[in-house]
Amino acid sequence: MDMDKVAVQLEWMLLPLFCTCTGYTPKAIQRKIEDGKWVEGRMYRRAPDGHININLQEYYRWVNGVGARAAMEDRRERNVERRRITRGA
Numbered sequence: 001m002d003m004d005k006v007a008v009q010l011e012w013m014l015l016p017l018f019c020t021c022t023g024y025t026p027k028a029i030q031r032k033i034e035d036g037k038w039v040e041g042r043m044y045r046r047a048p049d050g051h052i053n054i055n056l057q058e059y060y061r062w063v064n065g066v067g068a069r070a071a072m073e074d075r076r077e078r079n080v081e082r083r084r085i086t087r088g089a
Contacts (some may be wrong), residue, residue, distance in 0.1 A: 012045070012053040015055075029054070036075045038062075 019026055029052070032038045040046075043058045 015052040017055040039074050
């Protein structure tokens, strides 16, 4: 195997390394999560030990504006569900 041509494709990246690579601060990421701009299970997930992992492919889609409509629809559906639960329906 030619070691000069080894490539690694990461799907998930721990938050500290993600912040180092992108320039986002952990607080900025937390704000996106709290505001519902990043959907758990798609943009990020929590490992069993509680660490936040970022999905790089979804991050690239988000940066390029791909799937923005889907993210808005997801947020809208979650808000409708929250209201339904709050009202006790």
